[in-house]
Each structure stands twice: as structure tokens, then as C-alpha cells.
Amino acid sequence: MSSAHRPSADPGQEDYRILHEPDLRDYVARIPVLAAGLGGEPSSWAITEVGDGNLNLVFIVKGARSGVAVKQALPYVRLVGESWPLPLSRAHYEYLALTRQAELAPGLVPTVLHHNDGLALTVMELLEPHIIMRKGLVAGTQYPRFVDDITTFMARTLFFTSDLALSAAEKKEGIAAFAGNHALCKITEDLIFTDPYRIAEQNRWTEPYLDGLAAALRDDLDLHVAISRLKLKFMAGPEALIHGDLHTGSIMVTESQTRVIDPEFAFYGPMGFDVGAVLANLLMAYFASAGHERAPGERHAFEGWMLETVAQVWNEFARKFLDLWRGGAAGDAYPISLFAGEQGAARLEAERHAYMQRLFADTVGFAAAKIVRRIFGLAHNIDFELIEDPRRRATSEARAVRLARAMMVETAPFRTIADVTGAARKLRDWQPELSG
Amino acid sequence: MSSAHRPSADPGQEDYRILHEPDLRDYVARIPVLAAGLGGEPSSWAITEVGDGNLNLVFIVKGARSGVAVKQALPYVRLVGESWPLPLSRAHYEYLALTRQAELAPGLVPTVLHHNDGLALTVMELLEPHIIMRKGLVAGTQYPRFVDDITTFMARTLFFTSDLALSAAEKKEGIAAFAGNHALCKITEDLIFTDPYRIAEQNRWTEPYLDGLAAALRDDLDLHVAISRLKLKFMAGPEALIHGDLHTGSIMVTESQTRVIDPEFAFYGPMGFDVGAVLANLLMAYFASAGHERAPGERHAFEGWMLETVAQVWNEFARKFLDLWRGGAAGDAYPISLFAGEQGAARLEAERHAYMQRLFADTVGFAAAKIVRRIFGLAHNIDFELIEDPRRRATSEARAVRLARAMMVETAPFRTIADVTGAARKLRDWQPELSG
Structure with a gap:
């Protein structure tokens, strides 16, 4: 009976409220596993709000023993304010995705220590000394x-x-x-597949x-048709559980570790x-690099690594995906019983490559869409934004857009990832005609 | 309080039980709208079990004033028995689909008079004097x-x-x-996209x-690759709410009315x-026709109408679909704002036709898959089955399969529906090599 009077005893049932600092300290202190992990007196914990994303509050809590990251969804888009409401349920889906990804790709996402659906709040291991990959790329690391x-x-x-x-x-x-x-x-x-191609306030x-x-x-x-086809594929092509926002700002790195965050x-x-998304953000880091050099050729090695990385990301992804498929596909698609014997195995292997070729074509199109939105849409990225001289910035951006337009519309030449990196390399020193 | 002791007062809450005749009479008598519609004393109602499908019980109840059809799902596949269980929830989805279809295509599905989720039971208007279209086609109507x-x-x-x-x-x-x-x-x-292409008991x-x-x-x-691609599209291509079993056995007709049943x-x-599915079943009726003629050329007019109907079904479907799209597409795909002005309108119109061309290619492939399953899979159809002479039957079937194989694998020549009907016409008198 008495517990029925205290629904808050079950953290999952708490009503939503924004947890500012003192509240947050109390909340964390009440969760034994968190308090014990942090160590020391709750009053001694250092709490800092560090959210630099567009949507949420993010606190770092540091105790005597260790630290945690606390992410709470706001009922609106943080970047814009209360005029743009956004459901708290996104915290639920992020938690669902994080736990699924942790099962499937152990060690590559932050460990979830606590989740409260009612508060739209998730507590995760503190990633330290990881930094947002995008920042490292801007610095040429x-x-x-x-x-x-x-x-993987x-x-x-x-x-x-x-x-x-x-x-x-x-x-x-x-x-x-x-x-x-x-x-x-x-x-x-809206922001990727529609607005950049029309007049839109944002x-x-x-x-x-x-x-x-x-x-x-x-x-x-031609571009409008291409982006509309990609949009339809995004809306009606449920191929797999995707991260959905896999740019270099959603990846935290050290030289020896990688963690994917914010799904x-x-x-x-x-x-x-x-x-x-991954390829697009690497390509943007490549094109932005020229804008960050203080002396001509200074970042030559970095740019070479960047294009090499673009190529390897596709090639290694495709290799690993194919290996998983060959190794034990238990799904209902492409049943092994239809490809028995030596000839059947060879035909299925050919079809696997045809499947990857279709996936590559999709990838090239989506990469292009991700580039265009970062240059003409609402959300930009620091790769370009930190190039202070606007003319240099525009030059880097125009090169990226020229490649993106070709990737979306003149698709025939892009048969392999080498075609993409080759086209990017050719545009490295191209001088666009700028307005103004 | 008292109502809480009688959950069965809400028909939706009744526990599942199979309603045989006396039970069914009592049940219908307790639903005022049904009893009043039927008219007369419940004891005078004539009740007949008429289910000739593979899955469910279907009763016709006739009263003094009118009749109703009562469909109840069984917890197993009726055709096979209790060894093949099948969820009762299908009655729920059928009801959902019927009500949605009634909103979208008024007058083309039976009116639902009563539904009970717990009993997996739906009562519909009695379609009279409609017959299953397939039976009419076998008779050459x-x-x-x-x-x-x-x-429509x-x-x-x-x-x-x-x-x-x-x-x-x-x-x-x-x-x-x-x-x-x-x-x-x-x-x-299983039955359409897998079993007919491998050894399977059924x-x-x-x-x-x-x-x-x-x-x-x-x-x-080659065929196994083609059917596997179609299967993947079936599993991971949620383009629209489809009927999912739209053969001529799911269509009831008179010469002046058409009703789509059993979704x-x-x-x-x-x-x-x-x-x-519609095209496949018309094509099978066409190929079966030769097997039903008692004198050469007897069904010439019917066969001409059949192929004409195949062509018109695609052409009229495409015309109406395009008209709906032009008339007021309010969906998120292909936003009109990206196709402003006269040039934009022309480009969107070209893209609409490209969209229909892709849909046509899918349609041709799925039609072929539906033909193959009716000749080599578990569920056959009376178009062919009622051809008594097995050699004549096999001849008709082999013609249909030859067309289907081409539609699935040698797809390039099938650009328009006239290419399909032309190929069917050429096979009308083709003499296949039969085994045995």
C-alpha cells in the first residue's frame, strides 16, 4: 500500500521537469549505482552544463572517483527555443537505439548507466579524454x-x-x-531533403x-528530382536501424578509441x-582543410589521409558487411536454400556484390544531400564555419557543392569510391566564380 | 460496480471461442442492429457455412428481411488444420483494412455491420447475387x-x-x-517468394x-535472384496499405457491381x-481459357476481352493514380514547392511518369511471382484446376509459366502493358514440351 503512494520511487514514473543544477545533484545522489560510481559526497561533485548540440541539455558530473554525462531532452529545439516544440519521446528512442547498438557493436557507444523515460534523461559513462571528432579534424588531427x-x-x-x-x-x-x-x-x-532547395526562412x-x-x-x-527521390527513400525505405545523424559531431574520438553518440x-x-553521412562529413573536412591552412600545402598530409579515409570507410564497411552476410545470414531475405551448390553460391555472391553496388549508389546520393544542407540549410558545421575569411570559406564550400551536385545528378561516373575521391582531389584547387 | 462483473456486456471483451451454428444464432440475436436488420424470429433464420477459402469460417445468415455474412478467424489454417497455427489477430487487421478501404473507395468493399476483436469475428452485408469473380471467369463471363x-x-x-x-x-x-x-x-x-523455387513439402x-x-x-x-529481389521489396518496401491478396477469388462481382473482400x-x-496480383489472375484466366473450350475458338471473344482487360486495368489504374497525384498531393513526398512555375510543373509531370514506370516494373515482377506460385506452390486456383484433362491443364499452365519467367527475368522488353498482352497473345497456341 505505502509504495503505491510513492510513484516517484520508480524513477521511470517521474513527471517531466527540467533538471537544473541543484535538482540534478539531488537526482543523481538518489540513484545508488550512480552515486557510488561517482564517489565522495554529492555536495563535492562538480557539475557543468556542456551541451553544444542543437537540441538538449548535457551535464558533466564529476565525483571523487569518476564522472558521468547526463543528457536530458528539452520539450523544444534548444537552438531555436520554445517556439519549435519537439517531443521528449526522442530520449526514449535514443535509449532504445543506444542499448541495441551496444549489443551489436560492443565498445563503440557510450555505456548507459541509467535511464528515466519520464524525465527524458539518460546517464552515460563520461567519455574522457575523447573529443568531438569534427574538432580534431578542423585542427588537422x-x-x-x-x-x-x-x-565495424x-x-x-x-x-x-x-x-x-x-x-x-x-x-x-x-x-x-x-x-x-x-x-x-x-x-x-525538412532540413536536409527540402529546405536547401527552396526559399526557406531558416x-x-x-x-x-x-x-x-x-x-x-x-x-x-534535375537536382530537385534527385533530392525528392532520396527523400522518398528516406521516408519509405526501412532497410535497417540507422543512427540517423552520423556526422563527425556525433563521433567522439581519441587516437585509440572511437565512440558513436547521440542516436x-x-x-x-x-x-x-x-x-x-560519414563520407559527407569527411569530404567536407577535406574541402574545409584548404581554408584552415596558414601556409600553402601545410595540411597536405592531412588531406591525403582524409581522402584515403573516405576510400577506406566505404571499402572496409563493404568488406565487413559482406563478411557478415557470407558468415551467417539468418534473415528472411535471400534464403540460402535458393542458392544451393557451387553454382548457387557463386550466383548469390554475385548478387551480394550487386546489392552493395545499389547501396553504394544510395550512399553517394545521401552523402551529397548531407553536404548541400550544411552549406545552404539551417545547421552548418565548424569545418567551414571556423574559416574566418568568408571568401576563402565560400571557395571551400563551393568546391564541396560542385562535387555534391555531381554526386546527386551526374551519377553515372560514380561507380566506385575511387571515383568519388578522384573527383574530390580534382576540385582541391578549383577556383569557383563567386558572387559579390 | 455491477457492469464491472460482466465484461461480456462489451462484445469486444469476449473471450475467443469458435461460434458454431446454435452459438452463432444466439450471438447475432443479441446484437440489436443485426437482429433488426435480419428481421423475423432468430429461430427462423437460415444459417449456412459457406467458407471455401483456406483460412476461416464464413456463415451466411438469412432472416425475413435481409441477410448478413459472418466471418470468424480460426486459430489455425483451415485448409491444413491445427498443425498450422495462425494468429486470430488477422481478424483485427482485416477489420482495420476494411474500414480504411471503405473510407477511401466507398461502395467497393462490403459494409461492416459489426466487429468483435475478442471473437475475431466480423459481420458484413451479404453480397447477393454477387459471385466470386474467378468462377465467372472460368465460365467465360x-x-x-x-x-x-x-x-478506382x-x-x-x-x-x-x-x-x-x-x-x-x-x-x-x-x-x-x-x-x-x-x-x-x-x-x-514463404508460399509466393520462396517455396515454389525449391523443394518444399507443400x-x-x-x-x-x-x-x-x-x-x-x-x-x-536468374529466377532465384529475381524472386529474392521481389521478396526483399515485399518485406522492406512499405509504399502503401495494400490488400495483400488481391486475386480474382477476393473479388465478388455482378455484371454491374464489384466488391473487394478478404483483406x-x-x-x-x-x-x-x-x-x-490482379494482372496475374487475369492472365491466368486467359491462359486457362483454352483448356475450358469445348470447340476450338469457342472462347475467342472472352479471351480478347481478357487481354483487353489486362491492358485497361494497368492503363486506367495509372491514369487515375496520376490524376489523384496531379489533383492534390498533400503528402511529404515530392513537395510542390520544389517544382514551382511552368518548368517545374513540367519536370514534376515527367517525374510522375518515371515513378509510374518504376511501379510498372514492380507490377510486372509481382504479377509473374503470383503466376508461378499458383502452378507450383501450395495454393492453386480453379482457373487451371477445373481443366480436367491434366495434359491440357499442364499445357495452359506451361504457357503461363513461360510468360511469367520472361516477366521476372527478361524484363527489358516489358516497357508497357501492351508488351505483356502481346507476349501473352503469342503464347496462346504455343505447344510446350511436357514431361511424362
């Missing part, structure tokens, strides 16, 4: 573990949630479990230098959207 | 309303549940609402005449699966 880790993450999370690994029933249950996350999908649908770009290019994009009907956009969507 | 009605049904139910008409959020909610119907999808995945065909063809299908790796396989799947 190379990450030797990155290719192996990110390709993508190959395993995408393969094992696809029709190649799941029964059709399990797959449908997965799709349904994430179907409610549509408000987050809608952000992607669009911005490096003015006046890219004014002409922005106008050209708005009139480019609140997760849902069942096209695999190429995740792979394309 | 032409149905002048059919093309207009079935194309398909164009409206598919368009209005697609990304062209729905927001992405509404679409995801729809997908989730039907995701639980996976046991019915699994039947399709397969059967016209022996010995088609033994060689059956073996050839099991060794045809218990409904879920969000590829549109081409429904359109292909």
Missing part, C-alpha cells in the same frame, strides 16, 4: 583507429537489423518500435559569395543514409 | 464494370495511403498499425507433365504487389 571502428559500427548495426539478419516478423517489430520517432525524422525530411549561406550558387540550386530541377534520430531507414 | 471499379479501388486505396498523400508521420503510424500482421505476411513470403503441380518445368525452376538461378493480408507493402 589524424585518427588511426577511426576507419576500423566506424566501419556501421557494418554490424546495419547488417544485424536488416532483412539479411532478421526474420520479417522481427524486422516489422523493430520498425514499429521506432515508428513513433517521426518528429525527429521530420527534421531531417536557410543561410556564406553571403554574398554563394548567393548565385544558392539561387542556382533553387532553380536546378536520437534513430529509426528504420535506408542504410546509405548513415554511410553517406 | 465478361464483367463490364470490372475495369473501372478495380482501378486500387488507385484510391494505394494513392491515399502513400507518401504522396500522407505526411511522413501519418505514414509511419499506418505502418506501425499493421506491423503486427506479420504472420500473414510470412505466408506470402509444393504441387500437374504431374507428371510439369515435372521437368518444376525442376528447371528449382535450378534457374486479412493487408499491411504496408509495395503497391505493385496488388496491381500485379
